[in-house]
Amino acid sequence: MKKLFTLCVMLFFSVTLFVAQEKDPVIQAMISEANDNSQLKNLGHELMDVIGPRLVGTPQMKNAHDWAVAKFNTWGITAKNEQWGEWRGWERGITHIDMIHPRVQSLRGMQLAWSPGTGKNGITAELLVLPMIKDSLEFARWLPSVKGKLVMISMHQPTGRPDYNWEEYATEKSFTKMKEEREKQTEEWQENMRRTGYDRRTLAPALEKAGAAGIVMSNWSRGFGVNKIFGARTKAIPTVDLELEDYGMLYRLVESGHKPKLKIVAESKELGMMPTFNTIAEIRGTEKPEEYVILSAHFDSWDGATGATDNGTGTLVMMEAARILKKHYPNPKRTILVGLWGSEEQGLNGSRAFVEDHPEIVDGLQALFNQDNGTGRVVRLSGGGFLNSYDYLGRWLDAVPNEITSEIETTFPGTPARGGSDYASFQAAGAPGFSLSSLSWAYWNYTWHTNRDTYDKIVFDDVRNNVILTAILAYMASEDPEKTSRVKAVLPVSNRTGRQLEWPTPRSPERKGGVD
Structure with a gap:
């Protein structure tokens, strides 16, 4: 009876409201x-x-x-x-990002907002990745080596599959292993970044000051083919974001000693x-x-x-x-x-x-x-x-x-x-x-x-x-x-x-x- 009474009250108010709306x-x-x-x-x-x-x-x-x-x-x-x-x-202009060594491949990426342009002729340079260092002094000794190079400043992601995809198809053991390895890698990357004496806001300007030709990054958003695109922190050299798949390929090529080179053409304009x-x-x-x-x-x-x-x-x-x-x-x-x-x-x-x-x-x-x-x-x-x-x-x-x-x-x-x-x-x-x-x-x-x-x-x-x-x-x-x-x-x-x-x-x- 109590449930019936409650149902009747709810029905009464629903009908009353419906009539009010109709009127x-x-x-x-x-x-x-x-x-x-x-x-x-x-x-x-x-x-x-x-x-x-x-x-x-x-x-x-x-x-x-x-x-x-x-x-x-x-x-x-x-x-x-x-x-x-x-x-x-x-104003954003035409952007091309191409690997020209050890083979030719057009890459998927774009300039960050307010990134300095390269002009129509673009820039061509070899890639470097941030080294694992003991302290800021060691990083300071490494900094001159970036002169004339494109520097990769994002962590190499161990998987390009989002977690929901792993959860659906992987074994529980495999999924757990991947997450533990990724967590360990992330912690090591973050600790290494702290040892440089810089953070994500100050690193790119320091590399620019040391003579880098450009900054290459990948801000993966944990989904298939999706990156977050924000603003550049450089004043004279370009900053580009590459999709995870291309960024990972380049990172592995650097680590294996193949010295990949990119050509970047980014025709953005400063408008005052x-x-x-x-x-x-x-x-x-x-x-x-x-x-x-x-x-x-x-x-x-x-x-x-x-x-x-x-x-x-x-x-x-x-x-x-x-x-x-x-x-x-x-x-x-x-x-x-x-x-x-x-x-x-x-x-x-x-x-x-x-x-x-x-x-x-x-x-x-x-x-x-x-x-x-x-x-x-x-x-x-x-x-x-x-x-x-x-x-x-x-x-x-x-x-x-x-x-x-x-x-x-x-x-x-x-x-x-x-x-x-x-x-x-x-x-x-x-x-x-x-x-x-x-x-x-x-x-x-x-x-x-x-x-x-x-x-x-x-x-x-x-x-x-x-x-x-x-x-x-x-x-x-x-x-x-x-x-x-x-x-x-x-x-x-x-x-x-x-x-x-x-x-x-x-x-x-x-x-x-x-x-x-």
Whole structure:
């Protein structure tokens, strides 16, 4: 009987909610628009395939900002590019990396971001690997030998198969043996690196100063064919990343005494300091225009690929949600803004600048919804440390179809973020910003900052669900008769330090980046 009673109660509330949703024509129109007239695939193609990667300081980043403004305008939404700083300008050019000795083979790899170029003629040089040394003095004696050489600075991986592949096919004994050998090798490599007196940030500049012709590395992301691509730390010589398979082959050739040589042609260009922007779109409120709902996503990406899931998909969600809101909720009670932030990848710089430059908007913020981490459907929502966040987020979520909310695990009141993505910039200022955190889809291994973060990795059904969720949350937040509470919860004790956590404080952005 108790189970039957519980089932009846659940059924009653489900039916009540369904009827409530059915009675709201705006919600129903937005859901139909998202499902029947989705623009996501076209937007994704234009942003990822046509414009491409969006590294801060590049012409492609500026092209993306201009494209977004034009797209918003076609939907009748006012938009602008708002400059908040400047960054070292750089443009990727044609890159060829070829082994020319002991045989000829074109290799799979690319320049790191902001790597110095080689010119059209390129450079040709023999490869060296870092030696095993006893101490920093021995390393200092070895350093002159790098003059005119390409130096390999990454560990040679013992296997190119990810662990899940080993776990599926290897014997337990073989899998255990591989992991133990890899762990030992990794520890030895790291200890040897410490003995040099340098780390991953300072080693490349030291090799450059000693006369190296270039730096060769491989930042494997523990998946088939996938490497993470970040920025170079050299000022005059090129830094390239090779895929694991080619890097391993070259490393073995060096160790066996075959003295492999590479020819590297990398035609990147330095462009001087370039302006950096946030794209801000606005649907003006009619009753409370000085209160705001913000749809938030970072617009920039690393440029190992085209930034599809970091954060092309978050950008698509916010743009498509804004399009739908403008079409079916053109006169919101509160002002709805879309913030497409620049230079998130270098430290949340665009959103931190916006918070610093627009205290009036931060003061009037009803809620900010941010989506960043991949292509999956939203599965987590935290109250961000705001004591009464359940009251209003719970009300708003009740209007979202159950097929979407049933996938979402909520945590209230939660804790504020100290980084990670742009909602943290607003939380640090005490404003109610919330992360719409998504399902992984092997994000950390395969697409986060990698050479495989491309259009084909987008799961459009999940992204469309996120559009519906975001549009309804924005609508409900705008219509809510009450202003959201900013009362902060008492934060828990840190497991790491044993001390009570403190609310984060706002940090200023880096407004002149990419230079010392």
